[in-house]
Amino acid sequence: MRLLLVIGFLLTSLTGFTQDCPNLIAPAAGATNVAVDSPITWEEVVGVTGYIISLGTTPGGGEIVANQPVGSVTTYNPPLGLPESTTIYVTITLFFFDQPDIICEPISFTTRNEVNPPTCTQLNAPVNGSTGVNVGANLSWNYAPRATGYRLTIGTAPGLGDIALNLDVGNVLSYNPPADFPAATEIFVQIVPYNENGIASSCIEESFITGDLGDPPGCTMLINPVDGQFNVALSPLLEWEPVPGATGYLLYIGRSPFENDVVDGAIFTDTSTFVFNFEPNNTYFVRIVPFNDAGQAVDCPQESFSTILGCGPFFDEDTGELVVLNPEISFPDIVGICLGQTPRVITATDPADGYRWYRVTDSGDLLVISEEATVALEETGTYVYEAYVLTDDGQGSVLECTSSSEFTVVASQEAQIDDFFIRQFGEVFNVEVVVSGIGEYEYALAIDGPYQDSPEFNGLTEGNYVLYIRDRNGCGIVQRPFRLLFPPTGFPPYFSPNGDGVNDLWNYVPPRLDPLPLKDIYIYDRYGKLLARINPNGNGWNGQYRGNPLPAAGYWYRAETFDNQVFRGFFSLVR
Template sequence: MAFLLSLSGFAQECPNLTLPTAGATNVPVDTAISWEEVVGVTGYVVSLGTTPGGGEIVSNQPVGSVTTYNPPLGLPESTTIYVTITLFFFDQPDIICDAIPFTTRNEVNPPTCTNLNSPLDGDTGVNVGTNLSWNYAPRATGYRLTIGTAPGLGDIELNLDVGNTLSYNPPADFPAATEIFVEIVPYNENGIATGCTEESFITGSLGEPPGCTMLINPVDGQFNVALSPLLEWEPVPGATGYLLFIGRSPFENDVVDGAIFTTTSTFVFNFEPNNTYFVRIIPFNDAGQAVDCPQESFSTILGCGPFFDEETGELVVLNPEISFPDSIGICLGDIPRVVTAPDPADGYRWYRVTKSGDLLLISETATVELEETGNYIYEAYITTDDGQGSLLECASSSEFTVVASQEAQIDEFFIRQFGDFFNVETVVSGIGDYEFALAIDGPYQDSPEFNGLTEGNYTLYIRDKNGCGIVERPFRLLFPPTGFPPYFSPNGDGVNDLWNYIAPRIDPLPLRDIYIYDRYGKLLARINPNGRGWDGIYRGNPLPSSGYWYRAETFDNQVFRGYFSLVR
């Protein structure tokens, strides 16, 4: 980025072009202009000309906070174009950056086809006094229109050359309740577009369409607008509804795109600070939509940031830092759950997101009672002086999900011996989100398995992450010679000819059954812990020297697993 010295006295970055790059050649005429984002800037203003600082192609066009601009009529071919980007602020003078050049290529192909964007193909109830507009066709330098009341008829306009423009105002209203057919054929010096399809729309019935409206809160051009404002507009006689469009640039409705309202106000939640927003409201009734309603704009508060501090030249953000989890559990049998905001702030708001996507305010204090699962929004804000004698809110918000939760239930508990160490694993069930530890204060882990444990007494703690309680399970780890022998040798010499559990004198395990498997998991024997034991025979045949596994089950459903050797 290049650096300029603003009139307010601190260094400010000017962006470089990212597409096309400075000095690029052979650039297509339909290229969109893109540049680097400058943090803390309220918006950008773009000019395009054939001389440094000129604006004969586009002159001082505000584009909001986006960093891409599509010239509405494309660019002239075989021409050096100069891009001038102006950084727009509310709290200091604008900064005009140096012009950046690039050169377009000589186009040798005809243009492609285009489409109506107002009215859209297939629209109904269109105002009889509507104007037509269409999208830019790459490489086009002009357009021809055929308009009629039947396909290909052209009884309203026939092959009319409207020049290099993207709109047409018919000299007379269209007939009411009629399907209107429109063909738009782009052209340039290399020829006309081919294969363009005819589009159509149906006008509204006889009657008087409504007129346009205007914002009354915030008013057009207002700044320091709150981040969650109530948008209000003037009611229009005869209107049955309103179409609302909101975008961060004049060209794209990336916030609200044609939402229908039957009232004259709506809340818009959580605009970004230090940004300009563009609003168009179009009233309608059965006779059609209002025509040529203007676009209005307002800018959100800049006291919260990010903005440049004139004294330090650094970015400042006044919004509170929040640290709210993505998910919270409500414990079955203990509803409602009272949750307290974890972050210091001047005020709080809690919203529940309804099934229709609306926001229902459920608390304006630091605590909230949560009674049902679903999606919620937590907002914390700090109030600050806006420099004009009023207070404004600097808010931060976080979406979170409320889920049902409960204490864990232990289904199985496995103990496996590996040499001088044990591995312990538990299987739990329940609708909670669980973590595991061998001390009540942790550390806790997501895995239900603990490896490399030595002989001793332990307690397993299973904690619900959503705060619905801790389940405890004591267990004991013991090594042979009392317990499960590490080997036996069934060779008939009377020493270690049988393998079985050897109960210790103190705290023997209350075993019910022992199962023996080969290394592939095949069941070889089931023995009684109080019986004779296993002799290394399977279906009458002595098994070879190898490693074998056991699974021992207690009367209280503990499971012990381990490894031993058969030696011959």
């Protein structure tokens, strides 16, 4: 039960596997006058494990950034920005843990000449205001847009600079002091970015407090999964080496090496934890920082691993197809409960290994109401239908691949016919029905359709018909037979009430075949004013209103039958 989606073939690897390479979104290919602090953004390629980016000043080169893994994100911020007035070449590599990487063709753009000094920056380690900092800590800060270098002043009092005074460290984002900081001391740091146009102005001084004198712990490393491991389960037990002297561990996990969007500095006293519901076919980056009262471990490395292919989507190297193991489902957005016919039993028709049905509570929780292919619906509200297939996850366990659809249950009923109109235009008829009820209705002239939303049918010819009105929510079909007949002498097209005894009265003239069983005829002027009501079996209308002759003009009639059909038409009064 795999859903296989065939992809286009634009790039061929050594194995014969093919896949599209992404286009740059920003900056666009060939763009000029690009700011040096611009992030690089590209299209997502469905099914890849991750991306590797290189930035160079030559096609395919890595003079600026060489082969930097970025995980599954599609945006990269060059850590030191980009050189000005330079053509930059971007090379994206598609990373697959189960097959060879695909190196895409370089795409280039050109940066502008910057004419302004940089802006200020701030510490990111230690962060401003932090306490218990390791006396051997290194300083690091964020990139300042347009900066080509930084000057540091570090001291034990504001502006003192007794550790470093206006020290030019060059175009880097970190500094390792030659000696440890004094213990239990507030350290003040000012970072001033500069470039060829000048220095940043009014940069603030930040500070942190070192820990007590002692031995901070060293770094640790992952035991499970090990750094670089592939095919990791989606809810693994993370384990790392214990570190002597550590009283706890800070855990950071992200889908890219630059953002901790999964776990951000959670504290653990043990050396293991379960992490639930990783996404399949993704690379995750992990950093574990031991600490004690003397501070945190310094410069602990970042490690990574890739999760199992899971339910997909992922590319099959053998077939060159995009594979999704989740079942393909089809379910309506709205389901009706018919008045007087509850419960309504629904049966799933999608092929799957199992099913679940949920009711969404007022608090937004999901309450399981059935784990079978069928469900009995008794009340209105919001529900979720879920189907799943079972597959081997490659770890000796069964993986459940699910697809779901939210739907709304509404009250519904058969239509009630309130009125039925037949209008004659030349030799064709327009028919309209007026219905009431709490359902959603559609209309057809055959029980199998086609059905339409409009209750009007135009341009019908003579004949016998049946109108079918179907509730969209499955609460039944009502029908109304009717006949369309255009008798040439039924409703005279004109009359001349001039007292000559010829055609002085206007009335319905029943044809020899299939006369209409008329009950009443109403006559109106062109403004819709009722002028007369006549009996089809009587003498007819004499062209007067309240005893006064009406002028020669066009007039309208509305004829009703005993079975509530309505006929409308036009005739002329001639003087």
